[in-house]
Amino acid sequence: MGKGFMIVCDGSNGAGKTTVIKAIEEHLKSRGLQAVITREPGGTPIGEKIRDILLCPDTPEMCDVAELMLFGAARAQHVQEKILPAIRAGKVVVSDRFDAATLSFQHYARGLDIGLVKQINELALDGFRPDMNIILDLDPVLGLERVHQRGERLDRMETQKLEFLQKARQGYLEQARLSPSMFSILDASRPLAEVVSDALGVVDELIRRHGGQMAVGTP
Numbered sequence: 197m198g199k200g201f202m203i204v205c206d207g208s209n210g211a212g213k214t215t216v217i218k219a220i221e222e223h224l225k226s227r228g229l230q231a232v233i234t235r236e237p238g239g240t241p242i243g244e245k246i247r248d249i250l251l252c253p254d255t256p257e258m259c260d261v262a263e264l265m266l267f268g269a270a271r272a273q274h275v276q277e278k279i280l281p282a283i284r285a286g287k288v289v290v291s292d293r294f295d296a297a298t299l300s301f302q303h304y305a306r307g308l309d310i311g312l313v314k315q316i317n318e319l320a321l322d323g324f325r326p327d328m329n330i331i332l333d334l335d336p337v338l339g340l341e342r343v344h345q346r347g348e349r350l351d352r353m354e355t356q357k358l359e360f361l362q363k364a365r366q367g368y369l370e371q372a373r374l375s376p377s378m379f380s381i382l383d384a385s386r387p388l389a390e391v392v393s394d395a396l397g398v399v400d401e402l403i404r405r406h407g408g409q410m411a412v413g414t415p
């Protein structure tokens with residue numbers, strides 16, 4: 197059995213990540229592959245506690261470096277406890293957001309020094325990196341409208357100024373421009389079925405690239 201691989205689904209808030217990830221999970225299972233679905237911040241008991249602190253709208257004012265380090269701490273735990281063991285066992289890990297989000301939100305949007313953000317990411321990743329970032333690209337105005345339509349309460353990050361979310365969006369596009377082989381940008385303003393279909397195409401290409409050597413059967 198070969199090593200597994202990791203796909204990240206990321207992008208604008210309200211762009212349809214949950215639906216796309218569900219479809220990817222079904223698709224992997226239909227191919228007989230073992231999928232581990234996870235998310236950031238979160239994915240482990242410690243990470244989920246950190247998520248509460250980071251995203252709860254009632255969290256008191258947080259300084260930017262504390263925010264960066266909390267995302268980093270959740271990721272370090274996630275990589276060691278869940279991601280690396282799954283990859284070693286030949287599974288396909290699908291994460292709702294990962295390290296690219298830290299560059300987009302904490303550097304491009306928040307304005308923290310890029311060297312500092314990369315340092316925290318590297319510390320958390322411990323030499324690991326995901327195989328592909330599927331970015332659902334959507335104007336945050338439309339994204340927030342969708343969140344409102346679903347009747348969901350905005351989290352602490354979503355209550356930032358629109359300009360902050362616009363900068364984060366540009367951050368993903370810039371990262372994709374700099375590392376095109378690690379990013380697939382999908383226009384999420386289209387009907388969701390088209391976005392899902394494109395995402396599954398990206399997944400199929402990754403499966404081909406890994407020679408179908410991943411673990412098969414039930415987890």
Ligand code: TMP
Nearest residue numbers: 236237267293294297298301302353354
């Ligand atoms: P979501 O999982 O519902 O999309 O919420 C996660 C929020 O946290 C989202 O607004 C993006 C933000 N975020 C960061 O600011 N930095 C990070 O490193 C990650 C993983 C998420």
